[in-house]
Amino acid sequence: MQVIEGPLFTARTCQEYMKMFDLRINELKGLRILDCPAGASSFTPIMAKRGLDVRACDIMYGEEADTLGNMCREHLMALTDALKRIRNHFVWRFYSSPEEMLEKRLNACGCFEESYREHPELYVRGDLRDLPFDDDEFDLLLSSHLLFIYDHRLDREFHERAISEMIRVSSEVRIYPIVKENGKLSDYAEGILEDKRDEFDAFTVSVDYEFRRGGNMMLVLKGI
Numbered sequence: 001m002q003v004i005e006g007p008l009f010t011a012r013t014c015q016e017y018m019k020m021f022d023l024r025i026n027e028l029k030g031l032r033i034l035d036c037p038a039g040a041s042s043f044t045p046i047m048a049k050r051g052l053d054v055r056a057c058d059i060m061y062g063e064e065a066d067t068l069g070n071m072c073r074e075h076l077m078a079l080t081d082a083l084k085r086i087r088n089h090f091v092w093r094f095y096s097s098p099e100e101m102l103e104k105r106l107n108a109c110g111c112f113e114e115s116y117r118e119h120p121e122l123y124v125r126g127d128l129r130d131l132p133f134d135d136d137e138f139d140l141l142l143s144s145h146l147l148f149i150y151d152h153r154l155d156r157e158f159h160e161r162a163i164s165e166m167i168r169v170s171s172e173v174r175i176y177p178i179v180k181e182n183g184k185l186s187d188y189a190e191g192i193l194e195d196k197r198d199e200f201d202a203f204t205v206s207v208d209y210e211f212r213r214g215g216n217m218m219l220v221l222k223g224i
Contacts, residue, residue: 008075009060009068011040011109012144014047019094019209020176021142021218028052031139034170037128037146040072042108044122045115054122057132061116061125069113076105089183091210129161133169141170148178148186148219149212159188160196163221167200173221178204183214193219200224 017023017035029052035044038056047054060068080102083090087098095101116123126132128146143166147159166173178189193202201222210216 008079009039009058009071010075010079011042011072011105011112013104013108014041014043016094016209017041017043017142017144020144020207021174022205022207025050028140032137034133034138034141036126036131036141036143036166038123039145040068040109040112041144042111043142045111045119048115048119048122055124056122057124057126057128059125059127061123065113065117068116069109072109072112073106076102076109089213091213094209094211129158129165131165131169135168136171138170139172141166141173143173143175145177147175148189149180151180151186151188156188156192159192163192163196164199167221167223171223173200174218175221176207176209176218177212177215178217178219179212179215181212183212185214189219198224 018025028047031053033047033052033054034057035041035054036057038044038058039060041056044054044056060071063071080098083098083101095104124132128143143162146154147162151159163173178186180186196202201224203220204217205220207216207218
């Protein structure tokens, strides 16, 4: 079962981020936070408004706000149509229905578009395999819905380079999910973690968020 053929420029809500990454607002204060790849999430604009030190990075940044907003809405519509056809493969607890998901993620897309237009300094164009940041520039890096979930499209070398870069720029990395589109553990996850254990400590954490069945775990990496 595949929902889409490859990564999309789509939106997730700040509330989803808090759940999928097991975040609490009081624990984020004083941290330097990077969301990468961020897409059109509302996490960065909402956290920035609350005074947190947060930035977003995505290879699509650099395009005009209208272009990214339209792309996000188009992809959300396509994703929602796909989910309606296979809705039994998903857990409708955080969202009660595809229609509610679409409504809230469209709001997140609008929040992102406004912030991207008004605060371009928060949004940095960058490839996950070659991040445009200094060593240890961040305390916490959040990476959602790219690594592992698309291991049928992104090869092992991509994953290894991306993980090495994330560990280079941040003292802690949280990745969600670690299952593929079919809900099974990624083919790359266990092998990469075994081969790279001299570069970082790694462990999984259960989270209070499950949309894709089996996707209720995040991976936490900390540099040695």
